[in-house]
Amino acid sequence: MRLDENRKIAWAVLVVCVLLSVFAFGGAALGRERRKVMRVFNDGTDTSLATRHSMDAYLDAAGESAGIMANEAEARVGASDLSAAVLENAALIGEDSADLDARFKAYTDLKGQVEKLYNNMYSAVSSEDFRDFKLAYDDFWGYDDMIGRDEYHKLAKSYNGLISGFPGGVVATLTGQGNMNTFGG
Amino acid sequence: MTMKKLICACLAAVLLLSIGALADTYVAAKKLKPSDEVYVLDRSGVLTDATKGEILFSNDLLNEACGAQIAVVTLGTTGNEAIDDYATELFNTWGVGDAGKGNGFLLLLAIDDDDYYAVCGDGLQPKFTSGALKDYFDRYLEADFAARRYDAGVKKFFEAVFKRVADTYNADVTVEQGIAAYKASATGAPQRAAQFGGGSNRGRADDDDDASFGMILGVLVVIVLILLLTRTMRRRRYRRNVFVTPPPPPPPTVGPGGYRGVDNMPGAGGYRGPTPIPRRRGSSFLDGMFFGMLNSSGGSHHSSGGSHRSSGGGGFRSSGGGFRSSGGGSRSFGGGHSSGGGAGRGRH
Numbered sequence: 001m002r003l004d005e006n007r008k009i010a011w012a013v014l015v016v017c018v019l020l021s022v023f024a025f026g027g028a029a030l031g032r033e034r035r036k037v038m039r040v041f042n043d044g045t046d047t048s049l050a051t052r053h054s055m056d057a058y059l060d061a062a063g064e065s066a067g068i069m070a071n072e073a074e075a076r077v078g079a080s081d082l083s084a085a086v087l088e089n090a091a092l093i094g095e096d097s098a099d100l101d102a103r104f105k106a107y108t109d110l111k112g113q114v115e116k117l118y119n120n121m122y123s124a125v126s127s128e129d130f131r132d133f134k135l136a137y138d139d140f141w142g143y144d145d146m147i148g149r150d151e152y153h154k155l156a157k158s159y160n161g162l163i164s165g166f167p168g169g170v171v172a173t174l175t176g177q178g179n180m181n182t183f184g185g
Numbered sequence: 186m187t188m189k190k191l192i193c194a195c196l197a198a199v200l201l202l203s204i205g206a207l208a209d210t211y212v213a214a215k216k217l218k219p220s221d222e223v224y225v226l227d228r229s230g231v232l233t234d235a236t237k238g239e240i241l242f243s244n245d246l247l248n249e250a251c252g253a254q255i256a257v258v259t260l261g262t263t264g265n266e267a268i269d270d271y272a273t274e275l276f277n278t279w280g281v282g283d284a285g286k287g288n289g290f291l292l293l294l295a296i297d298d299d300d301y302y303a304v305c306g307d308g309l310q311p312k313f314t315s316g317a318l319k320d321y322f323d324r325y326l327e328a329d330f331a332a333r334r335y336d337a338g339v340k341k342f343f344e345a346v347f348k349r350v351a352d353t354y355n356a357d358v359t360v361e362q363g364i365a366a367y368k369a370s371a372t373g374a375p376q377r378a379a380q381f382g383g384g385s386n387r388g389r390a391d392d393d394d395d396a397s398f399g400m401i402l403g404v405l406v407v408i409v410l411i412l413l414l415t416r417t418m419r420r421r422r423y424r425r426n427v428f429v430t431p432p433p434p435p436p437p438t439v440g441p442g443g444y445r446g447v448d449n450m451p452g453a454g455g456y457r458g459p460t461p462i463p464r465r466r467g468s469s470f471l472d473g474m475f476f477g478m479l480n481s482s483g484g485s486h487h488s489s490g491g492s493h494r495s496s497g498g499g500g501f502r503s504s505g506g507g508f509r510s511s512g513g514g515s516r517s518f519g520g521g522h523s524s525g526g527g528a529g530r531g532r533h
Contacts, residue, residue: 046307046522048285049286049287049307049308050308051307051308051310051311053307053310053524065316134316134319135316135317135319135320136316137316137533138314138315138316138318138319138528138533139314139315139316139317141315141533142314142315142316142318142526142527142528142533143315143526144533145269145315145525145526145527146524146525146526148525149273149524149525150524
């Protein structure tokens with residue numbers, strides 16, 4: 001029998017081709033797309049400016065502002081569970097190694113905690129003592145505004161759309177790639 | 186006046202009033218065009234010429250020194266759009282500031298909404314965080330804005346922002362130099378002053394051109410509708426005349442020869458009476474149809490001609506009404522971009 005008439009070899013070649021197309025082409029392509037989206041998350045769409053303008057940078061800055069608020073609160077009214085929770089979540093959202101889902105959860109929790117802290121401070125301290133806290137508070141919400149307007153959300157949604165259909169969904173399942181967190185966008 | 190004409194006239198009046206009412210109140214951020222002076226657009230008419238001159242000439246110096254631009258816009262309302270979205274979209278549509286440096290700044294006052302918002306380019310964002318902007322508002326704008334002294338508030342705020350931007354880029358320019366340049370132009374070149382005096386009006390007229398053109402279009406549409414309706418009524422009357430049945434011929438009478446009865450055929454040789462007019466129903470129907478089609482096609486030709494005129498005119502007007510650089514050097518925005526993160530009057 002000729003080599004190209006051997007059914008077993010043909011089946012083996014077919015299986016190899018299928019595995020190659022799923023993992024090497026499909027899976028690799030999806031992986032590339034995911035990395036592109038993560039690059040936008042980390043570095044933004046415009047890297048020509050001196051300062052970083054990306055989701056990661058905004059989260060870092062928001063965490064910093066939240067940290068200032070918590071420190072101000074502890075200095076003026078004393079330490080509390082709320083200020084400790086704010087400090088914890090502020091550190092987590094700025095952690096690059098943390099999972100996106102974990103960072104998003106920490107960020108969502110932080111927003112509520114910041115508002116509670118604001119209300120506590122507003123009623124507890126004088127306007128002079130409140131000034132630095134208010135500056136940090138306004139900065140925090142400014143970064144929240146920038147997070148809300150970032151390009152990342154659109155790209156993450158587009159990626160999620162890609163892996164929800166066919167054959168992207170099949171390839172994603174086989175290669176273990178799940179949805180990307182859109183950070184509320 | 187028939188009921189239909191009365192209804193048409195009422196509709197026309199309502200249409201005119203509604204177009205007129207909507208014309209001046211809200212323009213979407215994407216459609217709002219800069220004035221000829223670029224840096225200041227005073228749709229609400231709350232700024233004096235002196236303040237506008239200061240903004241204009243100071244910006245000329247700042248732009249030349251470091252590419253930064255500080256635009257000031259006053260308008261009535263941002264409509265259903267949130268002021269932060271409106272301001273950010275306006276900033277990015279106009280491209281305030283240098284594209285490479287991201288050093289634009291926009292102050293937006295929505296007078297009827299009793300609100301304001303400021304947003305800066307990405308390059309200036311570290312200097313003008315939301316907290317810093319709020320602080321500037323509290324110190325330089327809020328008190329005057331609340332007291333409706335808009336001109337005073339804008340002047341103070343602009344001067345503070347100008348100083349901060351100039352310091353950021355180590356630009357050796359001051360607002361005083363801008364004011365001096367404005368005064369020099371106002372006294373030495375009346376034509377320039379007249380141009381500037383008309384600049385904000387021209388800016389308003391650019392937007393008003395679109396609004397008044399909309400009114401003219403509305404009037405044309407209504408006139409065409411009225412004409413169509415009245416022609417339909419006339420056509421019906423014409424058709425009624427066409428289809429009127431001619432009177433029946435009189436019965437035959439016995440002539441002078443008496444009844445002859447050739448071959449027992451009654452009435453032969455007798456007076457048969459006038460030949461009845463044949464009812465040309467088919468041809469008159471076609472005539473009516475053709476005339477009707479002529480009318481309707483004529484009517485639609487008018488309306489399509491009108492819309493063609495309006496779209497051509499509108500397009501021309503909008504491109505013509507867009508930014509025109511005035512004499513004495515060209516001004517244009519530098520293509521800057523903002524990622525948001527501004528601040529306004531609200532809590533956040």
